[in-house]
Each structure stands twice: as structure tokens, then as C-alpha cells.
Amino acid sequence: MPTILVVEDEAKMARLLELSLQDEGLTTLIAGDAETGLRLLNREPIDLVLTDLKLPGMDGLEFLQAIKRANAEIPVVVMTAYGTVETAVEAMKAGASDYVLKPFSLDEMKLIIRKELDFRRLRQENRSLREALGRRYAFGNIVARSPKMQEVLATVERVAPTNATVLLGGESGVGKDLIARAIHQHSRRSSGPFIKINATAIPENLLESELFGYEKGAFTGAVVAKPGKFELADRGTLFLDEIGDVPLAIQVKLLRVLQEREFERLGGTRTLKVDVRLVAATNRDLRAALEQGSFREDLYYRLNVVPIDIPPLRDHKEDIPDLVDHFIRRFAPESGKAVTGITPAALKVLLGFHWPGNVRELENVIQRAIALSSGPVLDVPDIRLDLALATRRPAPGVESAVTSGFFPPNGMTLEQYEEEIIREALRRANGNKSQAARLLGLSRNALRYRLSKMGVADETDDNPSSAGDRAS
Ligand SMILES: Nc1ncnc2c1ncn2[C@@H]1O[C@H](COP(=O)(O)OP(=O)(O)OP(=O)(O)O)[C@@H](O)[C@H]1O
Numbered sequence: 001m002p003t004i005l006v007v008e009d010e011a012k013m014a015r016l017l018e019l020s021l022q023d024e025g026l027t028t029l030i031a032g033d034a035e036t037g038l039r040l041l042n043r044e045p046i047d048l049v050l051t052d053l054k055l056p057g058m059d060g061l062e063f064l065q066a067i068k069r070a071n072a073e074i075p076v077v078v079m080t081a082y083g084t085v086e087t088a089v090e091a092m093k094a095g096a097s098d099y100v101l102k103p104f105s106l107d108e109m110k111l112i113i114r115k116e117l118d119f120r121r122l123r124q125e126n127r128s129l130r131e132a133l134g135r136r137y138a139f140g141n142i143v144a145r146s147p148k149m150q151e152v153l154a155t156v157e158r159v160a161p162t163n164a165t166v167l168l169g170g171e172s173g174v175g176k177d178l179i180a181r182a183i184h185q186h187s188r189r190s191s192g193p194f195i196k197i198n199a200t201a202i203p204e205n206l207l208e209s210e211l212f213g214y215e216k217g218a219f220t221g222a223v224v225a226k227p228g229k230f231e232l233a234d235r236g237t238l239f240l241d242e243i244g245d246v247p248l249a250i251q252v253k254l255l256r257v258l259q260e261r262e263f264e265r266l267g268g269t270r271t272l273k274v275d276v277r278l279v280a281a282t283n284r285d286l287r288a289a290l291e292q293g294s295f296r297e298d299l300y301y302r303l304n305v306v307p308i309d310i311p312p313l314r315d316h317k318e319d320i321p322d323l324v325d326h327f328i329r330r331f332a333p334e335s336g337k338a339v340t341g342i343t344p345a346a347l348k349v350l351l352g353f354h355w356p357g358n359v360r361e362l363e364n365v366i367q368r369a370i371a372l373s374s375g376p377v378l379d380v381p382d383i384r385l386d387l388a389l390a391t392r393r394p395a396p397g398v399e400s401a402v403t404s405g406f407f408p409p410n411g412m413t414l415e416q417y418e419e420e421i422i423r424e425a426l427r428r429a430n431g432n433k434s435q436a437a438r439l440l441g442l443s444r445n446a447l448r449y450r451l452s453k454m455g456v457a458d459e460t461d462d463n464p465s466s467a468g469d470r471a472s
């Protein structure tokens with residue numbers, strides 16, 4: 001039975017929390033101040049701390065920092081008064097798992113505690129799973145041989161059965177939709193609805209009514225009442241695509257639904273309660289949006305309970321051969337062609353490309369190749385990469401996108417182009433960094449610096465065979 005430490009100086013409030021948590025089958029310990037709280041934490045096994053931010057003596061924020069120094073893993077939920085959201089956000093930055101604004105409903109509090117306990121258990125299980133040897137994650141329609149994608153699936157598998165809000169990040173075409181659906185399918189809600197709404201596809205003035213619905217007469221043209229996506233998603237999953245594009249006015253309303261699980265239809269007075277699991281996705285850097293003030297911090301922290309970042313295809317090219325097979329098996333039957341495979345040379349062209357449009361682009365290229373192919377095996381002439389580059393190539397089987405042309409191919413930024421050149425140099429040098437640096441006319445340190453910027457770990461150092469090289 002999980003044990004919760006409640007730190008609250010108001011005796012009445014503390015008692016109320018104690019009773020309702022016990023109701024939930026949780027063991028509770030009560031402390032009237034942070035100092036007592038810390039003593040209890042040292043003595044007892046505690047699974048979660050629920051603390052007021054305003055406390056006599058050491059305040060809640062210091063208390064939180066002290067807990068995190070001692071044990072970063074223990075979830076801490078903070079309680080704070082309305083009108084002090086900034087403090088709540090401070091607390092989230094200092095490592096709080098979530099917050100509730102006073103006065104709160106006990107239901108909301110229980111929901112948050114359940115979610116945090118679920119997530120804590122999940123993290124523990126995840127660790128033991130990863131330790132268990134060679135476990136591989138497999139989902140029917142998702143190709144994920146690479147360690148990077150395996151990690152994505154590991155998180156999906158563990159998080160799916162909980163109700164935790166998930167924030168999917170990644171460039172366009174990396175598979176955010178696919179992963180959102182997988183989360184739903186592997187959840188206890190899989191027999192319920194999966195409802196998707198895309199914030200960019202809907203004009204701002206309609207987005208609100210799409211999300212929350214409207215009553216008859218709410219505005220001109222509202223001749224009948226209409227339920228919103230939140231209502232439609234009851235007992236299921238709501239997938240909020242392109243969350244970074246939701247206007248601020250609607251962000252406030254989303255925050256309220258996340259906090260209280262209730263809302264009203266436009267023009268309505270009835271308060272509706274829903275049981276919805278939220279999965280959000282963005283291909284923008286939400287942290288930058290936070291800094292610009294176009295995205296609310298409190299909403300960000302609510303959404304970002306479990307972040308899953310899906311890597312761009314160029315960072316897991318090992319998956320390309322499987323993806324190609326997967327798409328051939330999917331598209332050959334519907335195109336009526338008996339295509340069964342791809343030649344090594346054609347595969348090499350695909351492996352050399354930088355895939356700015358990620359898996360979706362690869363999917364399109366294969367679909368087109370099948371349409372063009374004349375034999376049972378896709379070959380180099382069937383592969384039409386979107387960028388003019390491919391057709392400019394003098395001969396098939398060229399090593400990489402960088403080997404022909406002089407300018408960055410369309411759709412590629414200078415930075416991506418530079419990265420591609422560096423990767424190409426490393427390939428030509430068989431991973432030997434000194435040799436790659438020489439090819440690029442860079443010092444070893446300059447190359448190291450660029451590699452670290454690209455997120456290429458430094459321990460993947462030169463081949464042992466190049467030990468002599470290293471001394472130079
Ligand atoms: N790992 C994968 N295995 C198999 N198919 C994949 C994989 N990743 C993506 N796909 C396929 O690639 C296409 C694009 O994926 P998806 O629509 O999920 O991308 P997205 O990240 O949502 O893109 P956007 O940001 O443009 O909305 C889909 O047809 C999807 O089925």
C-alpha cells in the first residue's frame with residue numbers, strides 16, 4: 001500500500017486530506033511543517049509527498065529542493081493558493097511533479113495522486129525491464145529495430161496503461177500520429193474512442209467550439225447543439241495535434257479541463273465532466289514558445305507529464321531497410337504489382353539520403369517506386385527522391401546526398417547540410433575521427449565540437465586500429 005506524506009500546517013485541511021486519501025486505500029503520514037516532514041522522510045518509506053507551499057519555518061519550495069537533493073525520484077505534488085500560479089510554476093521547475101490550486105476538489109487531488117503513483121511505479125518497472133536482458137518491444141505496425149526507436153516503444157508500452165498525459169515531440173513525419181494511436185490501443189481505454197483534433201487545421205474562432213462544443217443559439221448559425229471533441233472522447237483518448245499552435249485564449253480553457261476535468265459548452269451553463277486521457281503532439285520546440293510567451297508555462301507542465309521525443313529518420317537510419325520492407329508489403333498489393341524487394345544499390349541510395357520529411361517521405365518514395373517499377377525488385381531508377389538532387393546524380397549508387405551538387409538540396413538548412421557532410425566524412429573515414437577531420441580540413445577538436453553539437457557521443461571514438469593516428 002503506497003504511503004503519502006502530507007505536509008500542511010492547517011490542521012483541518014490536513015485531516016481532510018488524510019481521510020480522503022485513506023478512503024483511496026493509501027497510507028498517510030501528516031506533518032505540520034517541513035522540518036517534521038524531512039524527519040519523517042528519513043525514517044519512513046514514502047512513495048509521494050503532498051505539500052503546501054506556504055509553511056511556517058522552512059517554506060514549501062525549500063522543502064521541495066531539500067527532498068529533491070536527498071532523493072530526486074520521489075514525486076512531490078504541491079498545493080498553492082489561486083493567484084499564485086507563478087509559485088506553482090517555480091515549483092515545477094524545481095522538480096515538483098504536479099500542482100493543485102487551492103481550493104481544489106478532492107476528486108482532482110485524488111486523480112493527480114493516482115497519476116503520480118502510477119507513473120512512479122511505471123518508472124520503477126521500466127528500469128527493471130531495461131535491466132532484464134535483451135527484451136525487445138514490438139508493435140504490429142511500427143518498425144523499430146534501432147535502439148532509439150526501441151526506447152520510444154519501451155516508454156509507450158509502460159505509459160499506455162496509465163492515465164498520464166503524454167507530450168509527443170518530433171519533426172514532421174516521424175510518426176507522432178502512429179505513436180499516439182499505439183498509446184490508445186495499448187491502454188485500458190482501447191475499446192473507447194480515439195479522437196483527434198489538429199489545432200492548425202481549424203481556424204481559431206472554430207477551435208474552441210470544436211473542442212468544447214456549443215449549445216443551440218450560442219452564436220449565429222448554431223441552430224442545433226453540438227458536442228465537442230472532449231465530450232466525444234469520453235472514456236477514450238483525445239489526441240491534440242500541433243498543440244504549439246493553440247492560441248493563448250484557448251490554452252487557458254485547456255488548462256482548466258486538465259485541472260478539473262470539467263468544462264461548459266459554448267453558450268452553455270451546464271458543467272460537463274469527462275473522463276479523457278490526453279495525448280498532445282508538437283513539431284515545434286515548445287520551450288522556445290514558452291520563452292516567447294506564446295505558450296503558457298502552467299499548461300506546458302501539465303501536458304509534459306510524460307514526454308516522448310521521436311527521433312528524426314536521419315538519426316535512426318538503421319530502420320530504413322525494415323521500413324522499406326514494411327512499405328513494400330503494404331503498398332505492393334494495393335498497386336497490383338508483385339514487388340517483393342529492393343536491390344542493394346537502391347537501398348544504398350535511400351541510406352545516403354537525409355530525409356527532411358522523415359518516415360512519411362520515405363513512405364511516399366517507396367509508394368512511387370512501386371508505381372514506377374517494372375520488375376519484382378525495386379532498383380535505383382525507381383527511386384525518385386523529392387529533391388532535384390537525385391536526378392542530378394551522374395550515376396546510380398552514389399554514396400550520399402552530399403556527393404553531388406554544391407548547394408544544400410532544397411528543404412535542407414545549412415546546418416543540416418553541414419551535419420550531413422560531417423556524417424559523410426565519418427563514413428568515408430570508417431568512423432575514424434582524425435581522418436574525418438583531415439577530410440574536412442578541420443582540427444580534431446573542431447570536429448569534436450561539431451559532433452557534440454550534433455549530439456554524437458564522444459565515447460564512440462576512433463577505431464582501435466587507428467591508435468597511432470590518435471597520438472597526432
Ligand atoms: N516507425 C514507423 N513504422 C512504420 N511506419 C511509420 C513509422 N513512423 C512513421 N510511419 C508512417 O509514416 C507516416 C507518417 O507518420 P505520422 O503521420 O505518424 O507522422 P507525424 O509525426 O504525425 O507527422 P506530422 O508532424 O506531419 O503530423 C505514416 O503513414 C506512418 O504510418
Ligand SMILES: [Mg+2]
Binds near residue numbers: 176177241
Ligand atoms: Mg501528425
